[in-house]
Amino acid sequence: MNQNSSISEALDEAPISRFHTQSIFTAGMGFFTDAYDLFIIGTATTLIAKQWGLSASQTGLINSITLLSAFLGAIFFGRIADVFGRKRTYGIEAAIMVVGALLSAFAPSFIWLLVFRFILGIGVGGDYPMSAVLMSEFSNKKNRGKLVGLVFSMQALGTVAGYVVALALLAAKVNPDIAWRIMLGFGAVPAAGVIYLRRKMPESPRYLARVQGKATEAAAAISKFSEGVISIKNASEARRKLSFGEFISNPKYLLYLLGTAGSWFVFDYAYYGNSVSAPLIVTSVLGSSGSKVLTEAIALQLIVFSIAAVPGYFLAAFFMDRIGHKRLQLIGFFFMGLAFLLIGVIPNITTLLLPFLMLFGLSYFFAEFGPNTTTFVMAGEVYPTSARSTGHGISAGIAKFGAFLGVYIFPILKAHLGVAGALEFSFGMAIVGFLVTLVLPETANRTLDDITGEIPLAKVDALVS
Numbered sequence: 001m002n003q004n005s006s007i008s009e010a011l012d013e014a015p016i017s018r019f020h021t022q023s024i025f026t027a028g029m030g031f032f033t034d035a036y037d038l039f040i041i042g043t044a045t046t047l048i049a050k051q052w053g054l055s056a057s058q059t060g061l062i063n064s065i066t067l068l069s070a071f072l073g074a075i076f077f078g079r080i081a082d083v084f085g086r087k088r089t090y091g092i093e094a095a096i097m098v099v100g101a102l103l104s105a106f107a108p109s110f111i112w113l114l115v116f117r118f119i120l121g122i123g124v125g126g127d128y129p130m131s132a133v134l135m136s137e138f139s140n141k142k143n144r145g146k147l148v149g150l151v152f153s154m155q156a157l158g159t160v161a162g163y164v165v166a167l168a169l170l171a172a173k174v175n176p177d178i179a180w181r182i183m184l185g186f187g188a189v190p191a192a193g194v195i196y197l198r199r200k201m202p203e204s205p206r207y208l209a210r211v212q213g214k215a216t217e218a219a220a221a222i223s224k225f226s227e228g229v230i231s232i233k234n235a236s237e238a239r240r241k242l243s244f245g246e247f248i249s250n251p252k253y254l255l256y257l258l259g260t261a262g263s264w265f266v267f268d269y270a271y272y273g274n275s276v277s278a279p280l281i282v283t284s285v286l287g288s289s290g291s292k293v294l295t296e297a298i299a300l301q302l303i304v305f306s307i308a309a310v311p312g313y314f315l316a317a318f319f320m321d322r323i324g325h326k327r328l329q330l331i332g333f334f335f336m337g338l339a340f341l342l343i344g345v346i347p348n349i350t351t352l353l354l355p356f357l358m359l360f361g362l363s364y365f366f367a368e369f370g371p372n373t374t375t376f377v378m379a380g381e382v383y384p385t386s387a388r389s390t391g392h393g394i395s396a397g398i399a400k401f402g403a404f405l406g407v408y409i410f411p412i413l414k415a416h417l418g419v420a421g422a423l424e425f426s427f428g429m430a431i432v433g434f435l436v437t438l439v440l441p442e443t444a445n446r447t448l449d450d451i452t453g454e455i456p457l458a459k460v461d462a463l464v465s
Contacts, residue, residue, distance in 0.1 A: 007209045007218050012141040012447045019225035027131035028154030029194040034124045035158030037187040043166040044180040060408045065114050066121035067404035071397045073125025078393015086134050091198035096123030097191040105185030128396035133389045136380035137204040141447045149317030152376045156313040163302035170295045210385045247387040256382045259440035264375040264399035266433040270426035271367055273406025308361035312368025325374050326442045332370010337430025339363035344424030381443040384452045
């Protein structure tokens with residue numbers, strides 16, 4: 001590295017270290033928990049509805065209430081992380097997830113379960129901007145997509161864990177009242193495991209230098225997590241803050257919000273609507289009901305997800321920096337939408353199990369090898385340092401509102417239009433996602449300063465040892 005680099009340039013060139021690996025685990029376990037908590041509820045409510053005699057609308061509300069509060073959590077935590085700092089906030093959202101999951105497991109009634117799942121969603125929503133922005137700001141230019149993508153890929157493992165836990169409890173013929181409580185309570189375990197690690201994470205050097213004007217502390221942090229490979233001295237950087245009013249009234253950032261929040265909204269509508277209702281969809285295709293069929297439906301869904309979706313997550317993480325973050329999002333939206341359309345227009349395909357599962361699996365693969373991963377990554381790249389978490393939080397919050405609508409509306413559409421008709425509507429959402437993605441810049445292999453137009457404000461002596 002050349003001397004007289006800026007702090008941000010030092011970070012952009014820093015090699016991957018053990019610190020980055022630890023950060024992926026620390027942030028990723030939150031997404032393991034997020035996925036588990038959000039997707040296990042679709043299985044749990046099939047048991048809860050029968051036990052408590054819930055209507056379809058009550059079941060839909062339980063399935064979706066966490067996503068509604070995640071909308072609030074993402075926006076709230078996103079903003080306070082820009083105002084008070086990433087480190088001060090990180091870990092609080094994981095603690096809220098622990099509390100929400102444990103309380104949900106002991107819910108005595110429909111109303112209390114709604115309240116406890118709402119609390120859980122605040123933590124889930126807050127986890128999105130915190131984990132994405134911290135990992136993005138710690139990453140170098142060359143590997144940023146991979147590092148942030150790997151954090152998000154832990155969602156795949158959390159979803160698989162949900163299916164496995166549900167299958168194990170159903171196969172063991174655990175009392176349904178106890179089974180769903182174990183399903184919901186288990187979500188507290190991974191979140192509790194990383195609270196300490198999250199509170200020990202250092203503050204983002206980019207935030208320290210550019211927003212708080214603490215360049216000396218930023219330099220010390222870089223030296224520490226690069227394990228001495230980079231040493232910085234004589235650091236200084238001017239403080240630069242963007243108020244919420246300035247951010248939200250800037251035409252450029254409003255356009256980017258259309259791209260990041262808009263594409264994420266329509267994707268989450270389709271994805272969460274399909275995923276949370278997956279047991280319902282597959283049971284419908286199987287053509288019967290009952291506990292045995294529910295077990296078969298979950299097993300088939302686990303197979304489809306493991307074969308089609310899980311590879312998509314990790315392939316996206318490892319190849320998006322080569323393909324392009326924006327380009328991969330466009331590819332994913334196109335082929336995901338095509339799979340939905342084919343399910344809708346091919347006659348009687350929802351009565352043919354294998355062809356249906358192949359197309360359903362194709363939609364899963366391109367959801368992960370595309371917008372499910374890239375929306376998370378890009379929302380943490382296109383906004384300036386002092387509003388990066390705010391922009392990501394607004395985008396993630398609006399996305400989770402889309403997910404809330406998808407989970408609540410999908411069963412209604414299915415009841416009136418059938419599985420094919422409901423997925424045709426999801427095709428339309430994919431087309432909208434493709435179009436609004438076009439307003440975003442390509443972010444792969446570009447520095448955060450280059451993407452946002454922020455000019456390095458000071459120079460430091462930075463040497464690679």
